[in-house]
Amino acid sequence: MQRTVLLSRGQWMVFGGITVTLGVVLPLLNVLLVPGHPLQVSDFTLNLYGKYLTLAVLALGVDLLWGYTGLLSLGQALFFSLGGYAMGMHLMLMIGKRGQYKSDLPDFMVFLGYPGLPAHWQPFYSFWFALAATLLVPAGVALLFGFFAFRSRIKGVYFSILTQALTYAAALLFFRNDFTFGGNNGLTDFKTVLGHELNDPGTRRTLYVLSVALLGGVFLLGRALTRSRFGQIQRAIRDSENRVLFSGYATAHYKLFIFALCAMITGLGGALYVCQVGIINPSEMMPDKSLEAIVWVAVGGRGTLVGPIVGALSVNALKSWATRAYPDLWLIVMGGLFILVVLFLPGGVVSVPGRVSAWWRRRQARRTAAGVAVAEKPVPAPGEKSAESASTP
Amino acid sequence: MIHSWKTYLAAASLALGGALLPAHAAETVKVGVLHSLSGTMAISETSLRDVLLFTFDEINAKGGVLGKKIEAVVVDGASDWPLFAEKAKQLLEQDKVAATFGCWTSVSRKSVLPVFEKNNGLLFYPVQYEGEELSKNIFYTAEAVNQQATPGVDYLLKDLGKKKFYLLGSDYVYPRTTNLVLKEYLASKGVPAANIKEKYTPFGHTDYQQIVSEIKQFAASGDAAVVSTLNGDTNVPFFREYANAGLKAEDVPVISFSVSEDEFRGLPTKDLVGQLGAWSYFQSVESPANTAFKKAFFAWLEKTSVPGIEKKGRVTNSPMVLSYVGVYLWKAAVEKAGSFDVAKVTAALESGVSFNGPGGKVTFQKNHHLTKNVYVGETLPNGQFKILKSFEQVYGEPFLKGTFGKK
């Protein structure tokens, strides 16, 4: 009910344990053991996990909107990419004369015949400006779009479809070569970040540790947020927006705030993602990518903070493995998985233990026949809830 | 809540376990195949996977490379460019492949390029591209712009006497760069800027009514041709519209640089008869090497048991043949170097190994491109090209921009 603590003691221990395992033990296993050792974590694996972790940040952003506020945004990939582009622009300028043409201009600008660096590229020489942009550009776009959308009460399916159109339009725009962001090829062939070689295993390890830290931080932030009064209102908006509105809360402001906040979180994730995968291009902002992130959340369990992380990591691990093991069939496996989860496991993977134990308790209760009935009804899925309150005027 | 934490732990350990991969045997040499087998690019790239597997089988049947059998590691880039980089890392860092054959789009090549440079890998890239790139770790069997676009336009200028050019492309780097080069080239041949028009459409564009009507008016005052760098998928709606508007190849020919025999399988060839193409190989090339290649490949298709390979209605085209000669050139270089070591193989390749391929003799140059024959052909109703003109042994030049003006 009124927990003021962020996490209970036990939860802190688990959280700390996982964070240390991911953030300290794995990198140590990577750096201390020789390649070939059975416990050695290869550079490749570490880098791969780093990528998954940034995707988990994206998933958390989706979940704070969808699972907690009921806003299914198909535009999260856009914010992720915008963050990525902001960082990518900085990395692009840091290539300096090490590019193909030994020019200060990024390669694509040279061969497309740009006379000089466009003005809006100039400030990106500064790392801190770029970092600020990874937060502020997505937030700005989210504020602008959200302002109009929430003001005119666009919600539910309409919100999804409009965000999808937004991200699609943005992708088309970025595909354009004249848009000064490298067109279809996007930004790539980065060399250094803050003076460190991106290809250096040490840098890659640091980026990985930063990803762990970012994910941990976002997790705690999400935890704090959802446990606050704000979080209660968030979920109230999800379940019965009218009631909240008629209780004197300006729901549009709340939605705008969380939409922009999630855009910022997602943008940061995108920036770290780009540092680790080494490329950002417009296909990253196609609606499909947003849908993928939503599926991670659905598979993991929406409306929880652990769910999206579990979902993002497990689905991506599955994808990495399946694209190699079953190049022809993996899409069918993934598609089937989504359908099954939506149909039979609306609470996602993290709801499985709860379901099993509830079932077990019911069974026990039935066995003891005359025993007291379990006080709580089985937990319905969030989707059913919204259906319950859908008939308010 | 506690249950969820446990789940998290379980999932994390699962993910860890998934990354450990089996070790490999010693009497084989691992070679990577990095193409999109799903997603939008699968349409083109699966054919390259097929021809690569065929080539490996063919080489293995003759004893392999340096006595070792080639073991193919096939991965799916899934038309997802960061995934390409990840798969490239996997091939290089985990599977330790001796060489990789793959990529179609420029963006996928750009995405994996730093990975190959960092791990000192070896990538053979088989698809016509815009040039403007030279990595020490990539060998471009692909056609450079001067091995496809400029000879093609040359044919329009000299053989057909065309005076007006409509440059139509998909909006991405290859068409843009190619057209930049072509504009310089045309200007150097005395074509005034007023006689050149340039238009771009988005990927997956389906409505070419406006553009075709524009071409029609552009061509109304005589001797015009269309130079198309539209990418695969948008060609069907374009050519349908083109034919229906009454534009004919005899009057206003279209020369396409991204349409090969493989694309014809999905194009209404009726609408395309007489339209032009320029490649360094056509299935209709007449040479003993090509006859042997086609026979062996089609026979292999008949009996292969690899899942997901189409057996009916298959053709050969330039990217396929360039993949094929890439493998043989790598083999030749390995044998010349006597080692799979990347530095030694690179040196051998740069020293100029040759192979008598289905499209004619190909030789690696010091700049990692191939000297090869170039053909201009026109489309026949059966989805083949009839060769109209050939250019023998053209030197591949990746950096063309600005070179014509200086002359």
Place this chain on the structure above:
Amino acid sequence: MKTDWILTVEGVNKTFDGFKAISDLNFYLKRGELRVVIGPNGAGKSTFFDLITGRTKPDSGKIEFGKDTDLIGLNEYQINRLGVGRKFQTPSVYTDHTVWENLQLSLKGPRGVFATLFQRITPAQRTRIDELLEVIRLQAKRDWRAGALAHGEKQWLEIGMLLAQDPELLLVDEPAAGMTDDETHRTGELLISLAGKHSIVVVEHDMTFVKQIARDGELTVLHQGSVLCEGRFDAVQANPKVREVYLGRGK
């Protein structure tokens, strides 16, 4: 001297796609009055509430709250903050929150985004919630998920949430729907006890309930978007026009 009207609705019109939902509606409510509004389906009762609470904008007319606060042009949350609470026809509570949280979220207090980020509950608020729980008789179920409550209990919870806001004007839409006779009666008593301190408008169908809460107060009959007649329960019941359009048909 003017009467102390809490709500003044004058000459209000509202048309939806050519359908005249409200036409030239005049309605006045005294401070502290409990007024029952009845009318057949489609009489415009819900639209009437929508107009007051800012959900719908009238095409013409005047809606004022208290002395001279114009409600037209304000939106739902602004009107609510002025002191207008509304209970919906179907109970609208936060199903995933506990009963306690439902009340807590409704308590009077700052409503801004940033205020809620760091807000803590005060002892005074706890006491207030306890009081409310007693009023709506849900002390025992304070930690239940609201979604798990029975229909009648949800209705009560929503009334409790309304009270938590401490509004000057309560708009109550069919509070007795889905309740047992006993619960209905208790609801009636609760509303009667609130009158005086709050001004209340109740829309209702159940005639027994109407009779109970109307007592000797006025009753308004809406028909086709305007007031058909106003008066005491008996007088209204005897009115031939009312019998024709509503009560007669109701039998």
Place this chain on the structure above:
Amino acid sequence: MRRCLPLFLLLLAGVTGLTGANGVPPGRAALVAALLAEPDAQPAALRALVGVEDEAILPVLTAWKQGEVFLYTGADGVRIPFRLDTAPDDQGRFAALAVADGRRLLDAEGRPLSLEATALKPIDTDGAIRRAMRDVTELAALVAPDVATRVAAADRLGQGLKPEHRPLLEKRLQVESSPAVRRALHVALALFDLASGEPARQLAAAAVLEEKDSLAGATQLKTLIDQAASQPNTVDSAVVARAKSAVYSIETHYQVVNFVGTLFRGLSLGSVLLIMALGLAITFGLMGVINMSHGELMVVGAYATYLVQDLFILWFGKSGTAFSWYFVAALPAAFLGAAAMGLILERCVIRFLYRRPLESLLATWGVSLILQQLFRLTFGAANVQILSPDFLMGSVTIRDVTLAYNRIFVIGFAIAVVVALVLLLTRTSLGLTIRAVTQNRTMAACMGVRTDRVNMLTFAFGSGLAGLAGACLTQLGNVGPGLGQTHIVDNFMVVVSGGVGNLFGTVLAALGIGAFDQVLQPWLGAVMGKVVVLIAIILFLQWKPGGLFPSRSRNLD
């Protein structure tokens, strides 16, 4: 023609066995001579045909250019050029027909020759030969039986401005009866006059060009005006003034043409959008299912069309009128195929999700992934080849506005589908129950409607419409596994901006978006045009969140 005669006779003399004496028309004899000449001599031999009027010249030269003329060397060493018959015999061999007289060639024993097409080597061409051929064909085309060919020939000759062609054009004008060809001839002659440098003729020419609204004329007139500006006194001032007014008039005409063309293109694009969105208007608009696999249902229809086409090829072959009817047969097949797929989808997935629209989005996205990969595994990753039936190929030009048949068909088809849909929904009991169920499911169930069944049929029906859209798309674009993905965003935008659940709104939105797109394209280019359209729709929906005709019967929140 006279001056060609000596050369022609000379060449004839070199060829034994095949002379005019055998009754061979002069054109053919010269053709045969050219075919048999040494490659170096072929261009000159070909030029002998310039001005010779013989209908055989054009087809033979075309065949030669396309590599369809071969040489037969008889037992006596006589070489005879021949072509293959169009249709093969029952053994897949072709009869050999002599170029000279069209008669079947006989082998040494006097039996008719039958040859395999693949085993033959055609008589080659090179650039010089093809240029010579062009010189011949552009004149020969002037007497071709086909009107369009004659028009094209007149256009080319007019632009070529070779003085020797002028008399031929004049001669043709005297006998020509087709108005289109006459117009082209007039324009061609006017172009000659314009180049003559004589003010009187130039003035008259400008008038003709203006009257005939010739684009090529406008270009020439502009060149003349430019010339007057750069080299004063070379052009008569009256001519310049006349030229300017003519250019203005022609350009005005083409502005009107472009405007009307844009309207037509907008209408046609709008119809395509409409046909695609109609199915979605049913499944999403009426039923509230966010069907992300709508695109794949269209692909089912497209592949059904492909299969029907292949069956027809198997039964009737690729040529002939019977084949053309495959498309008519494909329409019901596409409808039923997609409807069946929709039925399966509804039974297995959708029916559990009617109350959870957002989740139907996720599940159907999963379905779309599966279907895409299944298409890839079944039909291959590459696009499949769909040939248009003859009646959908080509175009008609009315006052310089080109209307392609397939586009006209699409517009008509869209109208037909909408009318049928409206009739179905308003005039049949099925339509009544569909509307009842979609408006209030619970109420309908209480009234004894078997809502479960109606849902199933409605969804199948919507899917069937998607299938029809797929069939239609086969005539416009490519057919491959990814076809559905290209259109899905557009489809949703159409339905949403029209007003969910309102068919009339869908129609208006589709046409509006189509027209807006086509109007923007010439200014902004295709990419920016599309971006602007999307942004405009987003802004429009901020302004009118319910779309053009907001529906109040169903709450999708």
